Amino acid sequence: MRLHIVPGQFMVEHLPHATFPEDDEWVALVRAPEGLTVVRDASPFVETERWVGFYGDTAHSLDTPGMLAGVVGPLAEAGVPVFVTSTYHADLVLVPEHRLKEATAALRDAGHGVEA
Template sequence: MSTAQILYVVPSQFMVEHLPNTTFPEDDEWIALVRAPEGLTVVREAPPYAEVERWVGLYGGETAHGLDTPGMLAALVAPLAEAGISVFVASTYHADLVLVPEHRLGEASATLKAAGHQVNGVSA
């Protein structure tokens, strides 16, 4: 099976928060949660007024894959790592949501295209 994927840019911008000593957020405005011994990591839509690092999501829903398909996430994050682009990943049952810093979206898109992926929704 090919690991080439069709990705699209999620229309929202996201923020990633760490809430120490918390087991669940106080609101339900989150996209993804990861609970760890040191606290809770929360991914949520970034409000327009928030002065935070903004992340943009690339989602491979067009090329959904099973949990038993090896290499799909690695095919995305390896070229980004080589290019020095930070990522935060939230995986779903069928695909992965790869967040990249907003200011690096163009570079991330070009990197993924050079690696054989299709990226839709990025202006040239």
């Protein structure tokens, strides 16, 4: 699979009592019984863990098996944590920013093409 590194950095927030964020500066939202998870562009003014994203260059249908496993499997084997959110066409796989080189190497070793 061909992946590209999404420009910029992200932050992941958990808002336990929210049903929707107060602003519209988000990239992805997931609402669950334990609260709202918000992925947004990392603010230079907020001290938080920063994440970088890998995204597939080619859209796949929702019934194509193994697409996400093919990406997170090598990362798990390398001990790189992930946070994943999916779109209709592909998956956004986030890894901690300080593990980017390691994640890129693991994906390339697994046969994936990775573009910056």
